[in-house]
Amino acid sequence: MRVLTGLCAAVVLAAGVAVPAAATAAPARTGTEPQYDYAGAIRETVWVDLGRDGDGDGVSDRVAADIVRPKEPAEAGKKIPVIMDASPYYSSVGRGNETQFKTYDDQGRPVGFPLFYDNYFVPRGYATVLVDLAGTNRSTGCVDVGGQSDVQSAKKVVDWLNGRATGYTAKTGGTKMSAGWSDGGVGMIGKSYDGTIANGVASTGVEGLKTIVPISAISSWYDYYRSDGASFGFNPDGLAQTVERRNGGQDCSAQHRKLAQGATANGDYGPLWAERDYVANAKNVRASVFVSHGVNDLNVMPINYGQWWDALAAKGVQRKIWLAQTGHVDPFDYRRTEWVDTLHRWFDHYLMGIDNGIEKEPMATVERQPDQWANEATYPAPGTKATVLRPQPGRTPGVGTLGTTGSRGTASFTDNPKVGENEWAANPSATSANRVLYSTGALTSPVQVSGTSSITVTATPSTSTARLSAMLVDYGPAKIRNFSGPGEGIVTGTDRTCWGSSTDGDSACYKVTSADTTNVDYTIISRGWADLANYQSLSREARLTPGKAYTMTFRLASTDHVVPAGHRLALVIGGTDNGFVTAPANPPKLAIDLARTSAQVPLVGTVPARPRTESAPAGELAHVPAAARFDLR
Template identity: 75%
Template sequence: MRLGIGGCVAALLAAGLVAAPATAAASVSVSAGSGPQYDFAGAIRETVWVDTGRDGDGDGQPDRVAADIVRPAETAKAGAKIPVIMDASPYYSSVGRGNETEFKTYDDQGRPVGFPLYYDNYFVPRGYAVVLVDLAGTNRSTGCVDVGGESDVNSAKRVIDWLNGRATGYGAKTGGGTVTADWTSGAVGMIGKSYDGTIANGVAATGVDGLKTIVPISAISSWYDYYRSDGAAFGFDPAELAATVEARNGGQDCSAENGKLVEGATANGDYGPFWAERDYVAKAKNVRASVFISHGVNDLNVRTINFGQWWDALAANGVQRKIWLSQTGHVDPFDYRRAEWVETLHRWFDHYLMGIDNGIEKDPMATVERQPDQWADQATYPAKDASQTTLHLQPGNTPGVGTLGTDAASGTTSFTDNAKVGEVGWAANPSAMSPNRVLYSTGELASPVQVSGTSSITVTATPSTSSARLSAMLVDYGPATIRNFSARGEGITTGSQETCWGGNAPGDDACYKVTTANTTKVDYTVLSRGWADLANYQSLSQESPLTPGQPYTMTFRLASTDHVIPAGHRLALIVGGTDVDVITPPAQTPKVTLDLAKTSVLIPLSGALPAHPQAGGLPAGPLAHVSRRAAVDLR
């Protein structure tokens, strides 16, 4: 069922949305912005194949990537130069795009008909062109994917070059006459979720001229941090993803390229040349585009260290930026805050691609979901008054259970790795001794405390065997209602009604199912996680043999977040060995002893912790929680 004008819920009306039937366009009020004035059904739809200058599939011919284009016919007749919104993806014929799994479609002559997502429906009537690029080796492009490497990034970069007259486009996959983009201003904004947003990050890191802004949604900033964490491996590899997205690529032989993926992504978790090629954070100094990030703080697919380290690197380079953080998992903001997202995105593109002075660059930098559907603007991210605070592990009366405070301590504590236990087992019964983890917590908070930014932990650990894994997590102990990010939908429920967002054409409508928050009640919330291989204590580039009984000091990162711990709750640090749901175990699972005087956690905190925390006060027995589920695809 599609919502008619009288069927909108109050929240959508308050946000400026008029939900329209299938034949009309939803309108969002945008101050001094581009309005719907062009006929979407009569828009020009075409495909251009752009020469990438590479021969990834080894067939002796330069690879060509397919760029499917939809643009208003009226602007072409008037000779107007218009900007481009681009989504470069490997998924248009393999796993689909969006919450409703849309694929590209074509007519019997191969002309593009169906463009996934709402970008074309909404923005083409407002004077934009929308260009959807098939990465090399996928859908109608030749060549091979290389999972975030030169081929992937170059696929989109060369289309931007073509839009700016620096590359050659053709009217056919092979042969064909040359085609120029004389209809565009050359200003490009890239957008996309997951793999698509990752490519936007990678292209921005090249500094390509013409790319004015990117909107990476739940995107990777360093592929190492998708597949590895400080030396620890997550148990899945790039070659698997390549095989998935190349499944319908027209028969190219990509076995040689896929072999390079297997060889480069070493199983031991070391950071080497393969990962350096796919590390956009290291190249952030090249970014000239503005950046609007969206990420779920409970995203267990593209973990949040990816947005945190990218954000910090962009900040160091003075890049204009904005961020939305939701309580969801791997979810597009169109599917958890639709009206506000479309309005904000419209203003963002209008400003950075059309040069419209609408003031969006002066809006609060960050917008954070504090509780399901309850949002707060924040002047900066991390929060302006959040300061890096060192907390120490202090022993209590129960072995392996103590307090977390600002005073240094002495002594040791230990746990035995058990590769069959992980986060849920460690967090349960927080007042009790556990053989497989140690747990240290603050006293009950007298006032709220905010964790805003990226934390890290430094351990001095002595393993009983020659190999060891370490896991750590920050936990908010106390009752809460949260988005059920581990359920199907990762925090949203998809209904049957639809709202429509732009113009319609045969085979390409603008209507999408309404979603609502899927919530659950819990007794604790994990707000940050991190993993490491102790053998990488000296360097991530090469692990070092461990001598049983010898202490080693290592610092590793915990995931980026923005989370308010309410008064009456407690903040806890849990340290264990192999996290069964996430990392691969060592050859021999050791007993690990921590030197408390040389072990601490560094947390960006705003607010006061108890001056003299007392052990105890945590709940005993099983606790309500959200069970994690494996998430290893990049949709």
Template identity: 75%
Template sequence: MVCGVLAVVLFGALAPAVAAAPRASEPVYDYTKAIRETVWVDIGRDGDGDGQSDRVAADIVRPSEPAAAGTKVPVIMDASPYYSCCGRGNESELKTYDSAGKPVKFPLFYDNYFVPRGYAAVLVDLAGTNRSAGCADVGGASDVGSARKVVDWLNGRATGYSAKTGGSAVSAGWSTGNVGMIGKSYDGTIANGVAATGVAGLKTIVPISAISSWYDYYRSDGATFGFDPAGLAQTVEANNSGQNCSAQNQDLATGATANGDYGPLWAARDYVAQARNVHASVLVSHGVNDLNVKTINFGQWWDALAANHVERKIWLAQTGHVDPFDYRRSDWVDLLHRWFDHYLLGVDNGVQNGPMASVERQPDQWADQSAYPAANAIATALRPQAGGKLGTAAASGTASFTDNPNVGEDTWVTNPGSAALTYSTGTLTSDLQVSGTSSLTVTATPSTSSARLSALLVDLGPATIRNFAGSGEGIKTGTTENCWGSSTTGDDACYRITSADPKKVNYTILSRGWADLANYASLSQERVLTPGTAYTMTFRLASTDHVVPKGHALALIIGGTDGSFIRGPARPGRVTLDLAKTSASVPLAGVLPAASTHPSLGGGAFVPSAGRADLH
């Protein structure tokens, strides 16, 4: 039991011969009396070249009662570049301040809910954004160092000040040093990056729709999506006129080469390569239809964490780029409460046990799994065969398509013509689960000196899914609110209620992948292709967990430039596949049919929007 005025019961009392269930932290502190302050933490860099070490603003709200008694509290941190430019959450909340510069509005519900329960909420402006000095570097040393140094300060290893320049030193004597980082998109990405440094004191992270490798946000196995990090840096720096970031932005523009090569800029922003340093537990959430932060980002991160034996759990929704607070609100808040209680307060509530994964099968219908990928999923070689069949038997012969960058994935599914090749398992006699990360190996002969490759895994059959291509990316936002914690004037805990936005479809694209054949030998250096020469390349398809129902079929579609997402080659041409040397490795649980009868798509095809270039 916790001593002093911290009236948060961590363990139930022992009844005769029976232990009562452990209890959660409770809202016993007065949120209206909470301490609100800003500390500027020195990050030891001079990103804006003004000759002074950059300080980042950490806005803090913490309960006053433990502070008065000298009792320390743990920290929930969200480090973001979006607190003044773009907003956080479904309602795009921004930070606000009073006339003296004291923080008033803390976006999202973390402060409202957790501060009364004995936590501090710390919202950090990344370098170069909002009230912080320095420059954003889009996932690099400045971004990650902004948050890591605040973790250090909370543990007495860095210096904080009472002002952006000058001021007096401020300590975090009120902090236990236990920190949990949380955030969606860019914010969750920074949590991944800080965890990959192995910083002491970071006990857990909750990355929501987060990037694990910035290369895989802007590029895909040599292919390019058509947007670059310098533009994002300028967006988040726009409301902070106190620095000159032209040099940093030029470094971003130069480092992100126009081709899809993996170079030093991307290597410095590859957290998967540093996952061996992760000691914090990880609670992942991602939409399997997220066309902004593509799902390969959670899949490769998850696999790397598994190799490092990190304690972890995962939620996979049918949404696009959406926070679970807006698709499964009550359950998510309950899970976060238990998660933070366990890893930051030490409550023995068993949240780390039980099912590892929770997956949305249909809108608002969830299934728990003991593991992700599914425990019985086996990497299976699926081979395209003559006659449009897809199976495990050896194939022979060739097949060709003509690259047409003006069409994209939905045309490929409904009316591919000569632009793509379709291969199908035929009608399934039982459910078939695709769970994990797939890849495609091709031996391809281009007719020109440049070529793109794209591939889709498709569930052919009718279904009701979340409308992830709609404006809400799978959710509808109502007009009524519910409240999650305590409120003050200027910082309420109430948010508009959301619901699923369903849509009937005749097929579902469950995984995508793209590549530049010029990177067949190396992602680090593309090569000019010789027309008429065969090249072998393996590239990844997006991570997922999807059940193809009995009566549907699983299809593999292979083409050139998927115009919905990637840029086409300089000289589009004809590409010929050697079917004997072309196969997809797909993690499957279930039995493939022996025969090949193909279900008809019918009308009402679902046309998603192109991949989004905004990270919020």
């Protein structure tokens, strides 16, 4: 373990004699160690005034922030930093792989804090603060699913920790409560909705927020519910009702109506989504950012981390990233020891000011195969170039080659909303009525797809409504994490490992997990969906004229994947992707103009300019079915 040693004054005392500091230099501070009594830590709650009345009861809303902090620093007059997780889930769906909830004693004092952050970091001199978003658990007000109420719920607690907001000892009434023990430095962390709020608070540029660690988090709520005009078929009012269901007493029906009305069914980007677009405000971010995401996350799609990362890079924000093969999984549950160590050093550096060199380490850590990790100096990977790949027709209708030379000809398919990506990917050498497929052929050397791809399609629909879907596929045998399994790439065992100190009401011990793997013959490495009616603007769809050609560019999911030599990289284009997007009113036949269709893919390495025509392996190829969408946990 690394040892934390206090900095020397001008002199040190040895045997009662003053000795010059240069003669006995203090060792470098390389890491915090457990030194404070967790069982005797201070556990308390502050209710912070939001200055808004979200539930319309005539009273300003207050958010509850449960705190556990070591008592020794306060007794010595030393101020300490805060690790904060702001969540709507502490009494509704729970947190972590073992679905933990907050617990309280008979007098309402906090006892059990979900996750390991308090157990591990409080003995090391940090406070842990878990915030109930407005309208959830013990807070008043209403959830607005990523809007101002949600973001302000956490931002105001940051303000309170810095002496800029008012806190009270009770939900109503009470006396004012200060945070004189806080040094004002805050690091926000959390998975999914929680990490999303960290992104939102960082995008306000609030002073005192030093770092955030968003895990499988949303960067724009539009991209959780919609995709370039296409709808995933569910809306934010349902999520709001889910997280508020155990917090009776407030009337949030007006807020629910606003959410339902603002999330228009046609998939247009409107004012509701603009308020919840943190990428647009990335220019305000002051905090460092440590991103973690599963490249196979089909709940919070990977485009969320990719566009956030790119916006932060443009701003020059200090950042780091972990990418796993998992679905919607916390790194504590797929690479526990390394994650805790890295997180510890990250917080020590950005909250304690310890010079441990973590900011100089490789920027990206990527899982190449289950439990096999590679470091990259940057993300996207060094040497990545935006490469335009173009489809060329082959001898088989709807099947051809993918290279870098100009395209020609047309191809067509009929949108069948009852099928989707796995049916499209199967039998890659055969004509399909429901998709077209273009492949590089067997690669002579590996290529790496690193970053965010896009596709430009020119399509002529036979009806006035149309969906487009596209995906990049790695054809070749591989062992991958079973990201669509019940654990989304992990299996939970029965043994436990402990991460910090425990009390009777708050255990630091968690079940061990391991990789859930499966063997496949192809891997879908990136996906994207669009409504062709939004070809001109995401803010306003147009009615399509049957028989007229339209050109639309839309995004494919961010990723980092190596296609080995001998494998094929393929582009597949279809209509409605069953299980993902909703179908158009009148599914069309779509004719694709190959000369005006291309994909822009960030590649390390090259593909043949004009691959020779060859048949892909025949037969049905096994693959993991698409994962179902879940509540945002």
